[in-house]
Amino acid sequence: DAGVIQSPRHEVTEMGQEVTLRCKPISGHDYLFWYRQTMMRGLELLIYFNNNVPIDDSGMPEDRFSAKMPNASFSTLKIQPSEPRDSAVYFCASSLVRAVGDTIYFGEGSWLTVV
Amino acid sequence: DQQVKQNSPSLSVQEGRISILNCDYTNSMFDYFLWYKKYPAEGPTFLISISSIKDKNEDGRFTVFLNKSAKHLSLHIVPSQPGDSAVYFCAAGVEWSGDKLTFGTGTRLAVRP
Numbered sequence: 001d002a003g004v005i006q007s008p009r010h011e012v013t014e015m016g017q018e019v020t021l022r023c024k025p026i027s028g029h030d031y032l033f034w035y036r037q038t039m040m041r042g043l044e045l046l047i048y049f050n051n052n053v054p055i056d057d058s059g060m061p062e063d064r065f066s067a068k069m070p071n072a073s074f075s076t077l078k079i080q081p082s083e084p085r086d087s088a089v090y091f092c093a094s095s096l097v098r099a100v101g102d103t104i105y106f107g108e109g110s111w112l113t114v115v
Numbered sequence: 116d117q118q119v120k121q122n123s124p125s126l127s128v129q130e131g132r133i134s135i136l137n138c139d140y141t142n143s144m145f146d147y148f149l150w151y152k153k154y155p156a157e158g159p160t161f162l163i164s165i166s167s168i169k170d171k172n173e174d175g176r177f178t179v180f181l182n183k184s185a186k187h188l189s190l191h192i193v194p195s196q197p198g199d200s201a202v203y204f205c206a207a208g209v210e211w212s213g214d215k216l217t218f219g220t221g222t223r224l225a226v227r228p
Contacts, residue, residue, distance in 0.1 A: 106158030
């Protein structure tokens with residue numbers, strides 16, 4: 001079975017531009033998570049969905065960030081407008097039942113550079 | 116406010132020796148803890164976990180120890196191998212109610228041949 005698939009793998013964009021990151025979770029997984037990795041803060045949870053419904057978006061840094069999950073096999077994380085401080089690796093992850101007590105499967109990440 | 120802290124950003128160990136990675140947490144509600152391992156250009160992968168009803172869990176060369184009173188856990192790798200060189204993330208959650216994990220900042224382990 002394919003793992004969590006993210007695209008693009010690398011994105012370089014200019015400040016002010018819109019960025020859309022995409023994720024396809026593992027089929028059958030009920031939970032989907034968006035994480036951001038930075039040196040200072042490690043892996044931060046931005047938002048997570050259960051059965052396509054956003055449950056907790058308290059980690060979304062600003063209104064410039066938004067996430068959607070229109071169906072069980074697709075999610076997007078959008079940054080508009082992007083800023084240099086948004087440069088990070090963004091990971092999508094999914095789990096079958098729930099994160100605690102179960103295993104989260106991560107994608108390979110989307111490396112975002114905003115110049 | 117970092118609820119899960121890994122105070123050592125990096126660690127270098129000789130092959131064959133023990134690697135000890137440390138993690139501290141502040142939220143007393145956390146009762147389930149995990150370690151994830153991350154190679155460059157890959158996503159983190161699950162390594163080992165421990166519930167608060169235990170103080171030790173072992174899986175091959177990897178052992179996680181939990182000290183609830185000190186809010187501290189550690190990962191021991193014995194013997195260390197060059198292939199263990201990676202970033203290790205500690206994570207914590209609330210088992211009975213929690214859907215999400217809180218991760219630390221990671222420790223980069225380098226195992227020297």
